[in-house]
Amino acid sequence: MGLISGLVLGISFGIVLMAGWNYMMRYRNNKRASKAVDIKLLSGLNRDDLKKLCGESIPEWISFPVYEQVKWLNKLLSKLWPYVADAAEVLIKESVEPLLEEYRPPGITSMKFKKLSIGTVAPKIEGIRVQSLKKGQITMDIDLRWGGDPSIILGVEAAFVASLPIQLKDLKVFTVIRAIFQLSEEIPCISAVVVALLAEPKPRIDYTLKAVGGSLTAIPGLSDMIDDTVNTIVTDMLQWPHRIVIPLGGVPIDTSELELKPVGKVTVTVVNATALKNMEMIGKSDPYVVLYIRPLFKVKTKVVDNNLNPVWDQTFEVIAEDKETQSLIFEVFDKDISQDKLLGIAKLSLIELEAGKSKEIVLQLLPALDMLKIKDKKDRGSLTIQVLYYEFNKEEQLAALEEEKKILEERKKLKEAGVIGSTMDALDGAASIMGSGVGLVGTGIGAGAGMVGSGIGAVGSGLSKAGKFMGRSITGKSSSSKNIKSNGGSSTPVDNGVKKSS
Secondary structure, eight states, X not given: OHHHHHHHHHHHHHHHHHHHHHXXXXXXHHHHHHHHHHHHHXXXXXXXXXXXXXXXXXXXXXXXXXXXXXXXXXXXXXXXXXXXXXXXHHHHHHHHHHHHHHHOOTTEEEEEEEEEEOOSOOOEEEEEEEEOOSTTEEEEEEEEEEOOOOEEEEEEEETTEEEEXXXXXXXXXEEEEEEEEEEXXXXXXXXXXXXXXXXXXXXXXXXXXXXXXXXXXXXXXXXHHHHHHHHHHIIIIIBTTOOEEXXXXXXXXXXXXXXXXXXEEEEEEEEEEESOOOOOSSSOOOEEEEEESSXXXXXXXXXXXXXXXXXXXXXXXXXXXXXXXXXXXXXXXXXXXXXXEEEEEEEEEGGGOOBTOOEEEEEEOBSOSOOTTOSOOOOOOEEEEEEEEEEOOHHHHHHHHHHHHHHHHHHHHHHHTTSOSSTTSOOOOOOBOOSSSSOOOSEEEETTTTEEEETOOSSXXXXXXXXXXXXXXXXXXXXXXXXXXXXXXXXXXXXOOOOOOO
16 A cells, blocks of 8 residues: 555656646746847847937947947047147137028027037047948948037027027037048048038937026027027038038049039929918918928918918929938918918928929828927828929039029128028019029019019029038138029029917
């Protein structure tokens, strides 16, 4: 009896032991498989995905195969920064101050630096990617982060308001800088450098505004105006495809191949809008549409009074400089006595357009292009447009570039004559731009000014602003190009004297 009970007990214990071992092995395998899946998912994350998970504080031990870490360069930069900062402050003041004047919004009569110090904290280079995208060039993408201790005070003046000092605090910059080195066979083996900020990931500049000895409410909407000015300068001057060309080596060279040129034109017919948001207490909104590729040069439709389903059926032409990266922006405003209000905005990427094929598109209007900070996400209606993209040949590119120079000169003359306060100010009139296939020049008539200027167009400039970067060159000399005349219609730049609201 004892033998049988012992045998049964032993067999039972063995079965339990085997079952437990089997369960433990299956649990271990499942856990390993789950971890393998997680690791595989993590290995597929890029820098942007990790920033969403970790915020801006990505641990330094995380490396990316695409971007190489350069700790030695950060150490060198921190040692050089006191000397670099002094030179950078002079350069920023000389180059950025004219841009503030040129891009300042209507309602602001002056915007200048009262104090400028970029501090003692050097930027940090997160990584560098080196590529060879084109023969004879080396492309370097620099992932830069800067959370320094600058002291920047802007002197802002407006009508009936004395100079108001505005301090920019807690300045932080996150961007990827693209530097293209044009190689040569002569020492120093680099003939020119092209510098720009990549559009993706989008450059981010964070700061806090504080009025020194006053209040921001002294100038209504001042904070939004400064934000719009900063964003416009970055987008229209520094963000790819816009670039700065810096000749090196002291030998005169032709940088025309490196400079940004018009590549085509987009013919846009603004047909109608439906179900717009009503911004009026009494009656209905009086909508009109502003459209542009570059913020500095805009065209607009007529105003349709008291209508939430307006029909415009107006055609415009705007110049494209990089079909791969640029977009058409459509802003629908409500005309008001004081400040025009934004009814909705939409964007159309030019890469979606096929050359030579007309296309009708219905765009859904949004409160803003960046919806992350927008609480009111209600439907803003839709905008119907017809678009046709025409690609320039080389001769038309050169002709368009020449006309852009004339447009800049005409706008400067109007500014000097007091017709416009800045290049962002208004010139109303009917827009019709047809002629040679380039069609940029004609007679632009300032409706409220009683003044006619030739060659005033609604296109972006291939030149940098304020004379310092003429021809996209630090030297101030525009590169050589053929002077080709074109037949033009008439075009009229648009009033940008509107206040965005969401």
